[in-house]
Amino acid sequence: MSEAPTLAAKVLLLEHDPRHYQTLWDFAQSLGLVVLPRSATDALPTLGQHKDLGGVMLAEDLPCENGSALDLAVAIHRQRPELPIFLRRTGDTPLDETQARAASHPWTELEALRQSVECSLFSLRYPTELVNGVVELTAGAIRSMFPHAQVDNEPPYVVHDRIIFGQVSTLIALESTWCRGYMMLQTEESALRQGMLQGFGYEGVGGDLSFRELNHLLGETTNLIWGAFKNRYIPPQAFANEQTQVPIVINHEQKYISFGSQDPQLCVRYKLSDPRRPGLPPLIIVQRLIFNLLWRPDRFTEFANAAEPPRDTGELELF
Numbered sequence: 001m002s003e004a005p006t007l008a009a010k011v012l013l014l015e016h017d018p019r020h021y022q023t024l025w026d027f028a029q030s031l032g033l034v035v036l037p038r039s040a041t042d043a044l045p046t047l048g049q050h051k052d053l054g055g056v057m058l059a060e061d062l063p064c065e066n067g068s069a070l071d072l073a074v075a076i077h078r079q080r081p082e083l084p085i086f087l088r089r090t091g092d093t094p095l096d097e098t099q100a101r102a103a104s105h106p107w108t109e110l111e112a113l114r115q116s117v118e119c120s121l122f123s124l125r126y127p128t129e130l131v132n133g134v135v136e137l138t139a140g141a142i143r144s145m146f147p148h149a150q151v152d153n154e155p156p157y158v159v160h161d162r163i164i165f166g167q168v169s170t171l172i173a174l175e176s177t178w179c180r181g182y183m184m185l186q187t188e189e190s191a192l193r194q195g196m197l198q199g200f201g202y203e204g205v206g207g208d209l210s211f212r213e214l215n216h217l218l219g220e221t222t223n224l225i226w227g228a229f230k231n232r233y234i235p236p237q238a239f240a241n242e243q244t245q246v247p248i249v250i251n252h253e254q255k256y257i258s259f260g261s262q263d264p265q266l267c268v269r270y271k272l273s274d275p276r277r278p279g280l281p282p283l284i285i286v287q288r289l290i291f292n293l294l295w296r297p298d299r300f301t302e303f304a305n306a307a308e309p310p311r312d313t314g315e316l317e318l319f
Helices: 018-031 040-049 069-079 097-102 110-120 128-145 189-197 211-233 297-306
Strands: 009-014 033-037 055-059 085-088 105-107 150-153 157-159 168-175 179-187 249-251 256-258 265-273 283-295
Touching: 009 018, 009 040, 009 157, 018 033, 018 110, 040 069, 055 069, 069 085, 069 097, 085 110, 105 110, 128 150, 128 211, 128 265, 128 283, 128 297, 168 211, 179 189, 179 211, 189 211, 189 283, 211 283, 211 297
Parallel strands: 009 033, 009 055, 055 085, 085 105
Antiparallel strands: 150 265, 157 265, 168 179, 179 283, 249 256, 265 283
16 A cells, blocks of 8 residues: 555646746646646636635746735635645745735745645645545445446545535534544535436436435435445444544635634545436536544554455445
8 A cells, every 4th residue: 555645736826937837837747736827817716716726836926917926815815815825936025924924835946845835735644545445435325326327536636725615515524543524525406406307316316306305315425425434444443532623614605614624635526427418517526524633544554454354244224
């Protein structure tokens, strides 16, 4: 098992200098960063289009129609304060307090940028076996609930964003000897209803569903995933001793949720499509794992190495 999986992270790249642009592009590829190149004019609108960013790379001398690149950094920080901004310094004037708070990771040498990216975006190590296992059991649970849909997933990645995707979300606690936190599923209500209309679900379950029934559908999917996670990764004899709790903050108006931790979250996007009608837009289900209360990957590795392969007993568990 690899000690550190190759996880992606989406970063907004605001760089105008061709030489630095190519250097940063190559740098991003080497670390598994998915780059979204944009101009200063497109920067703030892009934040509204992408709810799963890991950070922002910004050149201090980026041409801006209104104000400076540092003003843009402050505006980005005001809109999405959880996103780390990696500022390529081109001047030697000290940043004022507001600018320094926004551009929290200034750099001039590439090695300093590398350390900042690894510290902020990849600060949590997710064992490869766990990442692959979560994707496998989640895809299996989704196929069980949507038996007539083709289920694919994008490569897993980490996010700093705290913006909720869609209108329907579920939240369930995860607790073991090596982790404590939560798992979320998020999707768009209209897309979920359309998927049921297309016949993704069981025979006789159509798309004329109330929002309560759609909520229940996603809730049952979450329950299936949790049950599979519990059977595979949670030792039956012990749980974590650390019982610290932190408030979970939800702002429905801003579609924002915070678990009281600045650590990056593990995120996977699943696409449900109709193989008979490939032209229709897919149903997207976004999964996030937030280990905000306890995260001990070394204990997981010990548990995974000692655990026997799961056996199918034929019993049906109800949660």
